[in-house]
Amino acid sequence: MDVDATQRLLRELAHAVADFVKQHPFEEWGVDLGKGADGTAMKLVDEIAEKEIVRVLKAHGGPWNVLSEGGGLIHLGGDGLLVTDPIDGTTNAIRGIPFYCVSLALGRERLSDVEAGIVLNVPTGDVFEAAKGRGATLNGRPLKVRAPGRSLVVSTTHGADVKAAGLRSFGASALEMCLVASGALDAYHYPKPILRVTDVAAATLIVREAGGIVIDDAGADLDLRLTLEPRFTLTAASSREMAKRVGVLPE
């Protein structure tokens, strides 16, 4: 599949998931389904989103296998690997907090070989996309990280040691990283070692293709095998200098 066909299928999948989820009664989204493949609490909205992905992929002849936060590795006989958190920001979604997204990335073995990614902001309909070496877009317009200004706004968890005039905490990593890519945020810092590649595979490519960095807590460019085992912290920022300025990297 060439990169245009890959991006078209990712787009079809993202919209199918968002539409399918919105058709389900909101009152049922939060029904508890116990633990998923990675040990995270699964909600009904996660399961219906994942099932819709598998259904659409099968309708396309199962071109890719799936690595999903809830379902683990799902073999469809395909070549590439679709790495997905079908609903990122589940707690926000089931409560009706308008900040959650569908996150889909196509890779092979490692985060660094992810070739295309899409993050769809479900409540607003905004679409963030990237293809490796071809840049990132928001609703089709090219994205670029923010030039450093006087006043900084950073999203991070409460209690994190971050220096910025404006601090936010939105509760959906993939979407917060995309706001770094679009220049809305100067940085996003998640200090608890509980993220998985399913959360960040698409957004990592989007940030990097917009000119930003995604690093681990030692300051190295984040790279990981595409499995559910690694749990990690992460910083996305407009630049390495910005990561230093907000205090998440030593000067």
Next chain:
Amino acid sequence: MDVDATQRLLRELAHAVADFVKQHPFEEWGVDLGKGADGTAMKLVDEIAEKEIVRVLKAHGGPWNVLSEGGGLIHLGGDGLLVTDPIDGTTNAIRGIPFYCVSLALGRERLSDVEAGIVLNVPTGDVFEAAKGRGATLNGRPLKVRAPGRSLVVSTTHGADVKAAGLRSFGASALEMCLVASGALDAYHYPKPILRVTDVAAATLIVREAGGIVIDDAGADLDLRLTLEPRFTLTAASSREMAKRVGVLPE
């Protein structure tokens, strides 16, 4: 004007502001205009939003005067007082963070006599409304605060002393209060004494009409004269018990 006519005009105003703002090039929203009537930094987006409110009110014969964060008290010869933060969450708006709103309330002299209010989430199009004694709605559906559950989610500023499993910080008070009204959040706590009635007049009515509470830091039901002078802290919560549970009121 009866309450239905009042709500219709508030709705017309809110949509006019949102549409007008979206027609302006996004790159210009953040142009700095110096200090507004209340000493806050004014951005171009605040000014165009306020001008649109005055234009629409004049087209309706100037039925109300206006108290606005940027412009102060604007006499149009009217009877009621439109209390407004035309764009609440200005920092989010000018950066492209999808969490900001138009806030409009119709009152007379005090917060407690506000008779109708509307908060329009600009990026999603969600409309929160309330009329005194007639309940609150989201997109026309009745709103009710959240029943207390096992796991709490509260929005507050970073560093605030709040006990909850999930902490958020979205950066637009009126909209965060409306998420308490809708049951999306268990509470919203703003501990810095810098809020004004223009920020919270509409959302206070919406929370109360949804069955929640809006209190000051002594625990008294918030009430203030409708002027720009008072600066205050605020907690909105599903109940007084919830405010105690998250630690913003003593047990």
